[in-house]
Amino acid sequence: MSERSPAWMRLDNAAKIYPAVRSRRWSAMFRLSLTLDREVDQALLSEAISNVLPRFPSFAMRLRRGLFWYYLERISAPPDPMPEMPSPCVPMRREEARRCTFRVLYYKNRIAVEFFHVVTDGAGGLVFLKTLVAEYLRLSEGKAVSNTHGVLPLDEAPRPGEYEDSFLRYEGEAHVPRHELVAYRLRGTRTVPGHCNLISGDFPLAPALAEAKKLGVSLTAWLTAILIEAIIKMQSEEVRYRARLRPVCVQVPVNLRRFFPSETLRNFALYVTPSIDPRMGDYTFEEIAKSVGHQLGGELNDKPLRARFTTNVRSEKNTAVKLLPLFLKNPVMKLVYSRVGERASSITLSNLGTLELPEEMAAHVLRADFVIGPLSQVPCICGAISYGGRVYMNFSRSIYESELERLFFTRLRSFGIIARLESNGRA
Numbered sequence: 137m138s139e140r141s142p143a144w145m146r147l148d149n150a151a152k153i154y155p156a157v158r159s160r161r162w163s164a165m166f167r168l169s170l171t172l173d174r175e176v177d178q179a180l181l182s183e184a185i186s187n188v189l190p191r192f193p194s195f196a197m198r199l200r201r202g203l204f205w206y207y208l209e210r211i212s213a214p215p216d217p218m219p220e221m222p223s224p225c226v227p228m229r230r231e232e233a234r235r236c237t238f239r240v241l242y243y244k245n246r247i248a249v250e251f252f253h254v255v256t257d258g259a260g261g262l263v264f265l266k267t268l269v270a271e272y273l274r275l276s277e278g279k280a281v282s283n284t285h286g287v288l289p290l291d292e293a294p295r296p297g298e299y300e301d302s303f304l305r306y307e308g309e310a311h312v313p314r315h316e317l318v319a320y321r322l323r324g325t326r327t328v329p330g331h332c333n334l335i336s337g338d339f340p341l342a343p344a345l346a347e348a349k350k351l352g353v354s355l356t357a358w359l360t361a362i363l364i365e366a367i368i369k370m371q372s373e374e375v376r377y378r379a380r381l382r383p384v385c386v387q388v389p390v391n392l393r394r395f396f397p398s399e400t401l402r403n404f405a406l407y408v409t410p411s412i413d414p415r416m417g418d419y420t421f422e423e424i425a426k427s428v429g430h431q432l433g434g435e436l437n438d439k440p441l442r443a444r445f446t447t448n449v450r451s452e453k454n455t456a457v458k459l460l461p462l463f464l465k466n467p468v469m470k471l472v473y474s475r476v477g478e479r480a481s482s483i484t485l486s487n488l489g490t491l492e493l494p495e496e497m498a499a500h501v502l503r504a505d506f507v508i509g510p511l512s513q514v515p516c517i518c519g520a521i522s523y524g525g526r527v528y529m530n531f532s533r534s535i536y537e538s539e540l541e542r543l544f545f546t547r548l549r550s551f552g553i554i555a556r557l558e559s560n561g562r563a
Contacts, residue, residue, distance in 0.1 A: 143209070144207055145194060145299065148301040150405065152469075159512055160227065161330070162509065162510070163227040163252060164509070165252060166225065168248065171505075172246070173245065174245055176242040176243075176244070181272055185215065185240055187271050190294075191289075194208075202462065204459070204465070208254070220241050221241065223330065224248075238250060247269055247272065249264065256403060258389070259404070259488070264401070281494050282495070298399055300400050302398040308443060309446075310439075310443045310446065311444075311447040316409065316480030317480055319384065320382035323515075326515075332509060333535070338527060344527060352426070353429035356485070357429040364410075364428065368412065379415060381415050384414065385480055385481055387409050387483075388485055390408055390435075392405055392445070395437075406445050409481065479513075481511070481514050484514065485518045490522040491522065506519035509532060
């Protein structure tokens with residue numbers, strides 16, 4: 137590996153929780169993939185990985201255990217591409233994370249990268265994937281792809297800002313206490329550990345945007361409202377008395393680079409959690425959508441966002457926390473995560489927005505996908521990305537029941553939006 141790569145790195149503020157709370161069922165994995173117009177050549181893909189990785193020093197890492205914190209250590213050789221696994225986002229075992237914190241997979245004409253969240257977030261992962269596929273196409277076609285739309289030049293030295301911890305850089309003075317609602321959780325029959333049931337649906341972007349515009353909300357708010365409406369319906373069929381209902385809360389990751397200038401390729405995102413409390417009464421879809429839009433609008437501002445992640449940074453800097461040995465720190469972090477992490481979520485919807493590619497690359501890319509592994513206690517999670525005038529939504533589940541997906545895509549149909557559906561055969 138190039139000397140441009142740091143020998144070791146501290147985990148960023150968001151990443152510190154993941155090694156402590158991972159389990160046999162969950163290790164915070166997510167997948168980004170591009171489907172090409174040709175079958176993938178393993179040898180060329182391996183060469184592309186070797187060429188690209190020195191440009192991404194914060195990715196060329198493995199996870200190591202220290203006395204007080206986990207940390208990242210430079211790997212000596214790039215990972216080999218792997219054939220597709222039976223299930224997406226298989227939890228990364230400790231021994232695998234000690235070799236490399238991401239895996240590159242291929243299947244027919246698809247190239248996928250699965251990341252352990254300690255190394256990057258969706259925005260950083262997209263830059264890596266686009267640069268990797270651009271280099272693969274250069275090797276395959278013999279023609280270079282323009283260094284635009286997030287494709288990094290391989291002859292350029294990595295910039296320190298690309299592997300900084302931007303949470304520490306933008307820490308503020310004000311911070312807010314953590315207080316989250318206890319959300320309703322989906323129930324169902326658990327799958328075997330390590331298996332993720334996947335239902336993928338893609339549908340036209342334009343009519344979905346038009347429906348959102350009618351209500352004066354973003355596409356993310358509109359999709360979130362459909363999920364909330366569906367989950368309220370599911371809960372009402374399980375719980376007899378209104379007073380026993382719980383809030384339906386959707387965690388929506390926000391790319392903080394939109395609010396704080398940063399070129400980091402590491403984690404720099406924060407959740408906002410719009411919610412509807414069905415104990416208050418029956419909501420129309422329009423009421424849900426407008427409420428979600430207002431809640432997101434109120435949170436999507438640099439001041440409340442900074443105050444929220446400053447709380448996390450202050451916790452990391454607490455002297456007692458810093459000096460606590462890792463074997464004692466891990467159970468404390470698990471306890472905190474169980475109280476203020478997944479407990480506040482009915483489901484997560486992560487929308488990466490519209491994928492833009494250089495013209496030479498777009499000519500060979502047929503579709504894009506974003507898949508997130510189910511959380512430890514939240515059995516269903518949704519990743520979305522738009523490309524080529526279509527929205528690609530992937531529901532991943534650690535339960536067998538697919539009622540939520542049925543309600544979601546049926547609701548889309550009621551707006552005249554027909555989705556094409558696929559599953560990995562065990563839905």
